[in-house]
Amino acid sequence: MAASPKLPAFDPADPLGLDDLLEPEDLAVRDTVRGWAADRVLPHVAEWYEKGELPGIRELARELGSIGALGMSLEGYGCAGASAVQYGLACLELEAADSGIRSLVSVQGSLAMYAIHRFGSEEQKQQWLPRMAAGEVIGCFGLTEPDHGSDPAAMRTRAKRDAGGDWVLGGRKMWITNGSVAGVAVVWAQTEEGIRGFVVPTDSPGFSAPEIKHKWSLRASVTSELVMDDVRLPADAVLPEVTGLRGPLSCLSHARYGIVWGSMGAARSSFEAALEYARSREQFGRPIGGFQLTQAKLADMAVELHKGILLAHHLGRRMDAGRLRPEQVSFGKLNNVREAIDICRTARTILGANGISLEYPVMRHATNLESVLTYEGTVEMHQLVLGKALTGLDAFR
The missing domain is CATH 2.40.110.10 (Butyryl-CoA Dehydrogenase, subunit A, domain 2)
Structure with missing residues (x-):
């Protein structure tokens, strides 16, 4: 009998082995955006948040343009033409830094640029999209x-x-x-x-x-x-290629897809902060990560975090195949943002009083996600989208 292949080591950062689903090009995009965020956002974002400002936003936009993050899933006009999964990975890494940075990129690419790219005239596309892709125009x-x-x-x-x-x-x-x-x-x-x-x-x-x-x-x-x-x-x-709500709603669907990924970035950052804290914080003579109740919290957080990333990946593959329906985007946003908020709140309990401090990212992510929960479709609206799809009955009015 042939020997069983040696199993890879368990990776706490990737417990389901989801990186195996990614191509080298996907990993390169992820690592580029993660590196940019670590260098340009993470050292400063707590101060920006405390002051309620985003200084140097135009410079940040140009830098994001230089790494191909603006309108990155669009084709032509200086856009990167990246896959939906690659765009999603970028959103995850940006929101792991801060939801505000991911919002800057989402609104630029998935709303403003997407609307012009899909519904605009050739003259409008030529006038605006190359400069927007470069971050020269927000x-x-x-x-x-x-x-x-x-x-x-x-x-x-x-x-x-x-x-x-x-x-x-x-x-x-x-x-x-x-x-x-x-x-x-x-x-x-x-x-x-x-x-x-x-x-x-x-x-x-x-x-x-x-x-x-x-x-x-x-x-x-x-x-x-x-x-x-x-x-x-x-x-x-006027945008010549669309009349009616189909125009703005299709733009919102594209942006909501980015939120499905991005919310998991905020959740990952909070989970990682809680895990590190649980390993190092001692009470009653040992790290709190060695207590059953803390391990139960960490296990539940990890399960929901990586289920959410797997869901985002699945939706991304469907988008790349041209098979992603708006109802499926609602499914993803409804689930992932709700679970991300719950992960942040649970992480806060592990950190105790330190969880409310800007020395840690948890409370910042939690408060940001309260906006993400309701913008581009409230919980109730996405529930009704799914309810209508499931029953065939319209309950909006």
Whole structure:
């Protein structure tokens, strides 16, 4: 009888051996983004979070462009043309540093750039995408309004044609990542033809983006209101290839996919902090990691963390094969963000009082994830998406 092959050693950082699913190119992307985040974000992010600012965001955007992280899953126009799995791995590594950094990249690539790439004219693509891919121009995405979040069909922002063919845009958008530093905004508005998207240079007269302060979540991120006061746009400012909610919702689905991965980055960072703490923190004469209750917490956290990464990987392979449905993205966001928050909260209990300190990443990740839980689709909306898919009955209204 042939000898049984020698099993690889158990790796606490990869207990399911998920790295075996990755190609060398995937690992190279992951390691590049992880290295950039370790060098440029982790040494400073606690201070940024405490001060509620993201200094040097334009420089950070150019650096992210230089490593191919902006619009990385798009083809052409200076974009990297990476696979969905590679984009997901990048989101995981960015959010392991901070959700605000991943949000910067997601909004740039999966919302603003994706909208122009998929629905824009060739002239719009040529004008904006190469500079956005390089990080020379930051973009934002205006859909949510002060009174309309989960019900975008009821948006009040309006665009009307005037006698000369120009568009006149008026309204407000709220909770817009990158808004006050953006050079271009993709804004969705009601028109006589239905909901349309507009490519709006932010230096247009009548456009302003006051920054939102006093946040207790996503503090290392730029969040703004968009105010359009009779902004005049040329006839060709409209995205020509889509009318209706299909446009913004398809962009959101692409961005939500990144969250499926990214949330696991925040969870991984918190788990690793708890594991290291449990190995070194002594109580009653020995490390707390040697007590049964602490080991039970660590085991449950590891199970949910790596199940979530496996789910993200599966969805990424489906996206690469052109088989990923929006309902499956809802499945991933609903599960992974909820589990990530639970992992952070459990990690906090292992760290005890130290868990609330910015010396450790756990509370920062936990508060950031409270925003991730509700933006780009609340828990309830994703539950209803799945409920409708399961029953065939629409419970939204």
